[in-house]
Amino acid sequence: MLGYIVKRILAVIPVMAIVALIVFLILRLTPGDPAAIIAGDTATPDQIASLRESMGLNEPIYVQFFQWIGQLLHGDLGTSLLSGTSVNALIADRIWPTLNIALLSIVMSVAIAVPLGTLAAWRHGRFGDHVVMAISVAGFSVPAFVVGYVLIKVFAADLRWLPVQGYRAPSQGMGEFLRHAILPAMTLTAAYVALTARMTRASLLNVLGEDYIRTAHAKGVKDVTVLLRHGLRNAAVPILTVVGTGFAMLLSGVVVVESVFNIPGIGRLTIDAVMARDYPVIQGMILLTSGIYVLVNLLIDIAYTVFDPRIRY
Amino acid sequence: MLSFNRSRIPGFPNARAAARGAGRVLAAGVFALAATTAHAQEKTVTAVMHSGLRMLDPIVSTAHITRNHGYMVYDVLVAMDAEGAVQPQMASWQVSDDRLIYTFTLRDGLSFHDGADVTAADVVASLQRWGARDGAAAFLMEATGSIEAVDAKTVVWTLTEPFPLLLDVLAKQSSVPAFIMPERVAATSPDETITEYVGSGPFVFVEGEFQPGVKIVYERFDDYAPREEPASGLAGGKVVNVDRVEWVTMPDSQTAMSALMNGEIDLIENSQIDLLPILETSPDVTVEIRDPLGYQGFARMNFKHPPFDDVRMRKAAMMALGQEQAMATMIGNPDYYWLCGAIFGCGTPLGDEAGAESLKAGGDKAAARKMLEEAGYDNTPVVIMQATDIGAMGTIPVVIASDLREAGFNVDLQSMDWQTLVSRRASMNPPSEGGWNIFTSFASGVEANTPLVHPILPSTGDTGWFGWATDPELEEMRAAYLKAEGLEEQKQIAHDIQARVLDNVIFVPLGNYAFVQARSNKLTDMLPTAVPVFWNVNIAD
Numbered sequence: 001m002l003g004y005i006v007k008r009i010l011a012v013i014p015v016m017a018i019v020a021l022i023v024f025l026i027l028r029l030t031p032g033d034p035a036a037i038i039a040g041d042t043a044t045p046d047q048i049a050s051l052r053e054s055m056g057l058n059e060p061i062y063v064q065f066f067q068w069i070g071q072l073l074h075g076d077l078g079t080s081l082l083s084g085t086s087v088n089a090l091i092a093d094r095i096w097p098t099l100n101i102a103l104l105s106i107v108m109s110v111a112i113a114v115p116l117g118t119l120a121a122w123r124h125g126r127f128g129d130h131v132v133m134a135i136s137v138a139g140f141s142v143p144a145f146v147v148g149y150v151l152i153k154v155f156a157a158d159l160r161w162l163p164v165q166g167y168r169a170p171s172q173g174m175g176e177f178l179r180h181a182i183l184p185a186m187t188l189t190a191a192y193v194a195l196t197a198r199m200t201r202a203s204l205l206n207v208l209g210e211d212y213i214r215t216a217h218a219k220g221v222k223d224v225t226v227l228l229r230h231g232l233r234n235a236a237v238p239i240l241t242v243v244g245t246g247f248a249m250l251l252s253g254v255v256v257v258e259s260v261f262n263i264p265g266i267g268r269l270t271i272d273a274v275m276a277r278d279y280p281v282i283q284g285m286i287l288l289t290s291g292i293y294v295l296v297n298l299l300i301d302i303a304y305t306v307f308d309p310r311i312r313y
Numbered sequence: 314m315l316s317f318n319r320s321r322i323p324g325f326p327n328a329r330a331a332a333r334g335a336g337r338v339l340a341a342g343v344f345a346l347a348a349t350t351a352h353a354q355e356k357t358v359t360a361v362m363h364s365g366l367r368m369l370d371p372i373v374s375t376a377h378i379t380r381n382h383g384y385m386v387y388d389v390l391v392a393m394d395a396e397g398a399v400q401p402q403m404a405s406w407q408v409s410d411d412r413l414i415y416t417f418t419l420r421d422g423l424s425f426h427d428g429a430d431v432t433a434a435d436v437v438a439s440l441q442r443w444g445a446r447d448g449a450a451a452f453l454m455e456a457t458g459s460i461e462a463v464d465a466k467t468v469v470w471t472l473t474e475p476f477p478l479l480l481d482v483l484a485k486q487s488s489v490p491a492f493i494m495p496e497r498v499a500a501t502s503p504d505e506t507i508t509e510y511v512g513s514g515p516f517v518f519v520e521g522e523f524q525p526g527v528k529i530v531y532e533r534f535d536d537y538a539p540r541e542e543p544a545s546g547l548a549g550g551k552v553v554n555v556d557r558v559e560w561v562t563m564p565d566s567q568t569a570m571s572a573l574m575n576g577e578i579d580l581i582e583n584s585q586i587d588l589l590p591i592l593e594t595s596p597d598v599t600v601e602i603r604d605p606l607g608y609q610g611f612a613r614m615n616f617k618h619p620p621f622d623d624v625r626m627r628k629a630a631m632m633a634l635g636q637e638q639a640m641a642t643m644i645g646n647p648d649y650y651w652l653c654g655a656i657f658g659c660g661t662p663l664g665d666e667a668g669a670e671s672l673k674a675g676g677d678k679a680a681a682r683k684m685l686e687e688a689g690y691d692n693t694p695v696v697i698m699q700a701t702d703i704g705a706m707g708t709i710p711v712v713i714a715s716d717l718r719e720a721g722f723n724v725d726l727q728s729m730d731w732q733t734l735v736s737r738r739a740s741m742n743p744p745s746e747g748g749w750n751i752f753t754s755f756a757s758g759v760e761a762n763t764p765l766v767h768p769i770l771p772s773t774g775d776t777g778w779f780g781w782a783t784d785p786e787l788e789e790m791r792a793a794y795l796k797a798e799g800l801e802e803q804k805q806i807a808h809d810i811q812a813r814v815l816d817n818v819i820f821v822p823l824g825n826y827a828f829v830q831a832r833s834n835k836l837t838d839m840l841p842t843a844v845p846v847f848w849n850v851n852i853a854d
Contacts, residue, residue, distance in 0.1 A: 031733040031737060032736045036732075038368050038374055040374045043374075043375050044448065044771070044778060083367045084506060084508060156575060157574065163575070165568050166572075259568075262565070262569075268564065275731075
C-alpha cells in the first residue's frame with residue numbers, strides 16, 4: 001500500500017511538469033498584454049512598452065519559462081504582475097473561502113443525497129422513487145446562478161434571515177460563518193445532491209440484485225439492515241468516486257457561486273487573473289487545480305480499500 | 314457484528330474532544346461577537362466601486378480606480394475647486410514677475426502616515442517621477458529648467474520659458490495627478506511600480522487587509538491637518554468624518570443591488586442602468602448622478618491602413634454615424650445620456666459643438682454613401698473590434714457596424730474580450746494580419762474637457778495614442794493652447810481644435826453618459842466630484 005502511494009505521488013511529477021509547460025505556452029500564445037492593463041486605458045504605446053520592458057515581458061519565452069520553473073522548484077509560484085503580491089500568498093488567502101464553502105456543500109450534499117438515493121432505490125419504481133428522481137433532474141438542470149438568485153430573493157431580500165453576500169471565516173465565529181456560507185453552500189448543493197442521489201440509487205439498485213442480498217433476506221435479516229449494512233456499504237465505491245471528484249469539481253468550479261454571493265475564493269481569483277492576463281496567478285491556479293485533482297483521485301483510491309477490503313494495491 | 318470506535322476515525326472526536334471543540338467554538342463566537350461590537354461602534358462606509366483595485370501605483374497606472382485610491386492615500390500640492398479654479402492644498406505659491414519662477418511653500422502640520430514630516434525634498438522627488446510619466450506633465454517638464462528644494466518647506470520651480478498653465482497641470486484632477494510621496498518611494502523608477510504605500514492624505518491604506526481585486530480598507534489618518542476652507546471640488550478642507558472606508562468588489566451587479574437594498578453596503582459607485590428602476594423603488598436608497606460631466610464615448614479609426622488612411626473615407630464613416638442610436642442602444646434611458654458633439658464636453662468652458670451637426674442628427678447614410686463613392690472605396694473590409702465583456706459599452710460597435718454597412722462599407726465585426734482588444738489595438742499590422750480599423754472606448758469628462766489632458770488628441774503618429782493619427786496642424790494648436798493667455802484665447806484655440814478634430818476625423822464623439830451612483834440614505838454629504846472622494850461624507854448609525 002505504502003509503495004503504491006509513493007509510486008502514485010512520484011507519478012504526479014511528470015503530470016505536473018506537462019501541465020506547467022502547456023499552461024505556460026498557451027498563456028503566452030493567447031492575445032493580451034498585462035503591461036497595457038496596468039498602464040490603463042489612456043496610456044500611450046511608449047508608456048506601455050517601457051512598462052513591459054521593466055516587467056521582463058520582453059524576454060524570450062524560453063527565458064521566462066526557465067525563470068518560472070526555477071521559482072517553482074523553490075516552491076515559489078511567482079508574483080502577481082498586477083498587485084505585486086506573491087502568488088503563494090494570494091492562493092493561501094483565497095483558497096480558504098472556497099475550501100470551506102466546498103466542504104460545507106459536500107457535507108450537506110452527502111447528508112441529503114445518500115438518504116434520498118437510498119430511499120429511491122428502496123422504493124424503486126414507486127412514488128418515492130419518482131419524487132426523488134424528479135428532484136434530482138430539477139437540481140441538476142437549473143443553473144447555479146438561478147438557484148442563487150432565488151435563494152437570495154427568498155432568504156435575504158424578503159425574509160431578511162441571511163445576508164445577501166459576503167464571507168466570514170470560521171475563525172470569526174462559526175455562527176457568522178454559517179450565516180454567510182449557508183446560501184452559497186445550498187446553491188452548490190442543489191446540483192451535487194442530484195448527482196450523488198442518482199449515483200447512490202443506481203449503485204444500490206445494482207447491489208440489491210446480488211445473491212448475498214437475497215441470502216440476507218432469506219436469513220430473516222430486517223429490510224432496513226439489509227439495505228444499510230449489506231447494500232449501502234457495498235454500493236459505496238462508486239458513490240465515493242462521485243463525492244470525491246465532485247469535491248475537486250467544486251473547488252475548481254465555484255466561480256459562479258463566488259460571483260453571485262461575492263465570496264473572495266479561488267474561482268474569482270482565477271477569472272480575474274485570466275481577464276487581466278496576470279500570467280503567474282493563472283499558472284499557479286492551474287497547477288493548483290491539477291494538483292487537487294491528482295490528490296483527490298489518490299485519496300479516493302486509498303478510500304476504496306477502506307470500504308471494500310477486496311481492493312488491494 | 315459490525316462495530317466501530319468513533320474516536321479511531323480521523324476527524325471524528327470522542328466525547329471529551331467534542332466538548333473541548335464545542336467550547337472553542339463557543340469562545341470563538343464570544344470573541345467574534347466582541348469584535349463585531351467593537352466594529353459596530355466605528356463609522357464605516359462600505360462602497361462597491363466601479364472596478365476592483367489591483368494596481369496601487371497612481372503614477373504608473375492611468376486606471377481610474379488607481380487614481381481614486383491615490384486621492385485617498387496621497388495629497389497634492391494644489392487642487393481644483395468646484396469652479397475649476399486652482400487653489401492651494403499642501404502648498405501656497407508665488408510667481409515671479411517674469412513668470413519663470415514659481416515658489417511653493419508647504420503649509421504647517423503636514424506629515425506622512427509613518428509619522429515623518431512632509432518636506433520639500435519629498436515634493437521634488439514626487440514631481441520628477443510624475444513628470445517622467447504623465448503626458449501633460451511632459452509638456453511642462455520641457456519648459457522646466459529645474460525643481461529644487463531650497464529648504465525643508467520651500468520648492469522653487471524654475472522655467473526656461475513662461476508656461477501659463479503650470480498650475481492647471483499641477484492641479485489636474487485625473488490621470489495622472491501629481492501625488493506627493495516620501496522621497497524614498499518617489500525614487501522608484503517611473504517604469505517600475507512602487508512597493509511602499511505611504512502618503513500624507515486623509516486616509517491610511519491598511520495593507521494587512523488588502524485583497525487585490527476584492528477588498529481595500531482605509532482608516533482615517535488621525536494626524537491629518539485639513540485646510541480650514543470648506544471642501545470644494547478636490548480643494549478645501551479634507552475633513553474625514555468616518556473611521557473606515559472599505560471598497561469591496563462585487564462582480565455581480567444584481568448582488569450589489571440586493572446588498573445595498575438590504576443595508577449591507579452604503580454605496581454603488583456605478584450602478585447598472587437596467588437595475589436603476591428597482592433601486593429607485595427602495596425608500597432607503599437614493600439614485601443620483603454625482604459627476605455631471607460624465608463620460609464621452611468615441612470611435613477611433615486607424616490612420617495607418619486603408620480605408621481610413623484616407624481622410625475622405627474617415628469623413629464618410631463619420632457621416633454615417635449618429636449619436637442617438639449609439640447612446641440609446643448603450644444606455645437606453647435618456648435621463649442618463651445626452652447627445653454632445655463637443656469634444657471637450659457640453660457645458661464646459663471650452664465646449665463647442667461645431668462640426669458635429671450630422672452626428673447629433675443621427676447621421677446621413679445617403680450622404681455617406683455618396684462620399685464613399687466619390688472617394689473611390691474599393692470594398693476594403695473594415696475590421697471593427699467589439700469587446701463583449703465590458704457591459705453596455707460592448708453594444709456600440711454593433712451599432713456602428715450597422716450604420717457603416719448601410720452606408721456601403723464592407724464591415725467585419727470581430728468580437729473579443731476587452732483585454733484582447735487592448736492588446737490588439739497596439740498592433741500596427743494591417744487588419745488582415747492581426748491589426749484593426751475601428752474600436753470604441755470612452756473618456757472621462759474630467760479628462761476630456763481640455764486639450765491639456767485629453768488622452769486621444771495627441772496626433773504625433775507612432776508616438777501618439779492607438780490609431781496613430783498624424784496631424785502637425787493639430788499639434789501646433791495644442792502647443793499654442795499651452796501658451797495661451799487667459800480663457801478667451803483658450804476658448805478660441807479650443808474652437809479651432811474642435812473644428813480640426815472633426816474635419817480630420819481624429820476621433821468621432823458618440824455622445825455622453827453618466828455614471829449613476831446609488832447610495833444608502835444613511836450616507837450623506839458626498840461631494841459632487843468626478844473623482845469619488847470620501848472626505849466630507851457622513852454616515853448615520
